[in-house]
Amino acid sequence: MSRKIEEFKPQNPDEVSFYTCGPTVYDYAHIGNYRAYIFNDILKRTLRFDGFNVLHIMNITDVGHLTSDSDEGEDKIEKSARLESKSAAEIADHYTEAFKSDLKKLNIIEPKIWCKATDHIKEQLDLIKVLEKKGFTYQTSDGIYFDTSKTKDYGKLAKLNLEGQEEGARVEKNPEKKNPSDFALWKFSPKDQKRQMEWESPWGIGFPGWHLECSAMSMKYLGETIDIHTGGIDHVPVHHTNEIAQSEAATGKQFVRFWAHNEFLLMNSGKMAKSEGGFITVEELEKKGFDPIVYRFFNLSSHYRSKLNFTWEALQGAKNSWEKLKGKFLDLGQQNGTPDEAFIEKFKTAINNDLSMPQALVVMWDVFKSNINDFDKRATLLEFDKVFGLGLGNVDEDEVEVPEEIKKLVAERDKARVNKNWEKSDELRKEIEKAGWLLEDTADTSRLRKKD
């Protein structure tokens, strides 16, 4: 996409149509997944900051996503239902709620419309009928497939090398597929097994292929051409490539004007993924004493198109900066002045520079160093926070985390002051300052803040 976001022109000048591929709700999402949702939240907030309205849609995949991520294997939801002895609907509801609760903790603005694959079976069947009529489909013993050789530019998004894929055809598991890149639009239920989730169709009882829902639902809510579509970079070679192929085959129009993909979160130098084992959830962050907002803040330290390496030490570093930021923000007092125009302009330049959050953070720290008055600083930072989404305006004194040993020293010193033991009080103040904290005395108590 044009990396100057403010120059972006939506089809409807009043509203940007924006689609995000949501989660497959068969398990808890991990913080690598949430990197994608923090990224699309930053994009949405930036568009709003630039004055656009955003019609944002996110799907919930509750059927059709198979364990292989392609057309083989078990349905992920049905597999979890079997392993947890629950119904597919119970599994989907439980993990959908967990996902939404995590979004809230990460201060991610919810989409205007949530749409579930199982609520849109009719739309998906209608789309297959259109594709069938236009000659893009064929039937095998296990489903209805999309014939990618019928499109003139299959794989254009990922610049796929299809010749390379032909060579791989020797190991292709489904010999009935005409081309290795063909994919299922509709899968038939296995003959020997009753699925929990299956529907009638003109071709036989079954369920939709994973990619189909995104095309069908984005068309329903956003029209045949959408302005922006986001997702993780892992979606480029298959899922988004197939969304484009089937949508453009059906409508003859461009499906998406701008794609924006975020890079992976790495752990131990590998991609954080469920299939790799060892992934971290939001709940685990909390258990280890990290407010999920710290994870959001950590994400702002890198560009969305760069890989981000997760370590607990790096997260602790983000926590330290976040505590410092909160303390400095509170020092500005409670009264709002006027946002400083020059700083707002600098901030706008940073966020519109392909969402450069690292650059925007530099502008933020510069506000503290500047000589504008505290009220105006506060108002300026609250404007920035409309994009950062850290909830700065809700931060209060109690939230600034003070280490136990410092708290103890402060309490001891307060006691010394009450007893008018000034020598001891001075000694303790020095000790506290040495540890990096400043004390401001008020009439009957004292207030702590972190040293710069």
Ligand SMILES: [Zn+2]
């Ligand atoms: Zn999708």
